[in-house]
Amino acid sequence: MDTTLQTAKIAVFGVTEAERALFLAAAPPQGVAVRLVAEALCPQNAWMAAGCPCVSVSHKARVSGACLAALARAGVGYLSTRSIGCDHIDLAAAKALGIAVGNVAYSPGSVADFTLLLLLMSLRQVQPMLHRAAAGDYRLPPHPAPELCELTVGVVGTGRIGRAVMARLEGFGCRVLAYSRHQPAGGPSLNTVLAHSDVLTLHLPLCADTYHFLDKARLAQLKPGAILINTGRGELVDTAALADALEGGRLGGAALDVVEDEREYLYTDCRAARPQSPLLARLRALPNLILTPHVAFYTAPALRDTVAQTLQNCRLYCQERKGKNQNEREENKRDAEKREENERDADKREEYKRNKGRNGPQKVAGGGAVRGMLGGA
Numbered sequence: 001m002d003t004t005l006q007t008a009k010i011a012v013f014g015v016t017e018a019e020r021a022l023f024l025a026a027a028p029p030q031g032v033a034v035r036l037v038a039e040a041l042c043p044q045n046a047w048m049a050a051g052c053p054c055v056s057v058s059h060k061a062r063v064s065g066a067c068l069a070a071l072a073r074a075g076v077g078y079l080s081t082r083s084i085g086c087d088h089i090d091l092a093a094a095k096a097l098g099i100a101v102g103n104v105a106y107s108p109g110s111v112a113d114f115t116l117l118l119l120l121m122s123l124r125q126v127q128p129m130l131h132r133a134a135a136g137d138y139r140l141p142p143h144p145a146p147e148l149c150e151l152t153v154g155v156v157g158t159g160r161i162g163r164a165v166m167a168r169l170e171g172f173g174c175r176v177l178a179y180s181r182h183q184p185a186g187g188p189s190l191n192t193v194l195a196h197s198d199v200l201t202l203h204l205p206l207c208a209d210t211y212h213f214l215d216k217a218r219l220a221q222l223k224p225g226a227i228l229i230n231t232g233r234g235e236l237v238d239t240a241a242l243a244d245a246l247e248g249g250r251l252g253g254a255a256l257d258v259v260e261d262e263r264e265y266l267y268t269d270c271r272a273a274r275p276q277s278p279l280l281a282r283l284r285a286l287p288n289l290i291l292t293p294h295v296a297f298y299t300a301p302a303l304r305d306t307v308a309q310t311l312q313n314c315r316l317y318c319q320e321r322k323g324k325n326q327n328e329r330e331e332n333k334r335d336a337e338k339r340e341e342n343e344r345d346a347d348k349r350e351e352y353k354r355n356k357g358r359n360g361p362q363k364v365a366g367g368g369a370v371r372g373m374l375g376g377a
Helices: 017-030 065-073 091-097 108-123 126-134 160-172 190-196 216-221 239-247 278-284 300-359
Strands: 008-013 032-037 054-057 078-081 100-102 152-156 175-179 199-202 227-230 253-256 289-291
Touching (some): 008 017, 008 300, 017 032, 108 160, 108 227, 108 253, 160 175, 216 239, 239 278
Parallel strands (some): 008 054, 054 078, 152 175, 152 199, 253 289
16 A cells, blocks of 8 residues: 555545445555544534545535535535535535535446336336235236337437446347437437337436426427336426326336435335325325336445545545645745745845945045056046
């Protein structure tokens, strides 16, 4: 281990038991000291990051301007989120406070595999089948299911995860229509993808431009009976409009790993006290909807990638800061040496002026001032 890296320190908030074991195993070889905090970051516990230049949060934490201000007071200069998206962080406030923000890029196979799982479960009506079997009803489903190779699947968002989904879909032999917001010339338009897809899957980042990307108008453009898959962010879809389309029979079904405003209940046991969300209750009542609690990313390889990159981000930030501080110290030293040299030169000039004023022009015997080596007329 490089001993120059031992000063890197990071406070990890909202750490799960699975993450805890990975951080404790991976941190020492990278030369990073970790402070593990089970609670999610909030303004009231940000002081726990004191002494750590870096902080890590999960995608569940809402990192507000107040949180960031508290981190800045604690001396934090770098915030790493253990997610691809940064939509839960007030980026403008972070910039204003001088806090750098970084994310991670974990195995795209985690979300891509889960997307295909939800797609197949929806097509084969697995959820109602399981419910019937659990109740002792072993009859066939009411209608035979299609085969994936017969279908057209629209993939909206062609980043690492979107491309991984496309590669898997092509293995099933289905037709794939891909749309990107930065669509190259010749690619299908969004209207074409919406109108011709039997299944539509979303893999866009959440930002101001993609909030409610699938609104009521675009949901109405979908092929009648189409199935929607969302493993990106809940806010990509106008959930109330989606519920209307499902209840009215306009769409054939949906499978959501993410839902709007999910942070209220995410990763908590709500069996005793159901979340007070009318929209969530409405979704849960739909027989043609599959709902999972934002778990598409949750695989062993993805967690390893996330922890390793979080530690690497912290280490690189501390190295950069150390190098910047060293450069500043060297520059300050050079400036100080230059100032001292200038001061010495100024002192010499002042001393010369004083000596010249005190001694005046030299005299020779007879009273004449010396005019030159050979005398003067």
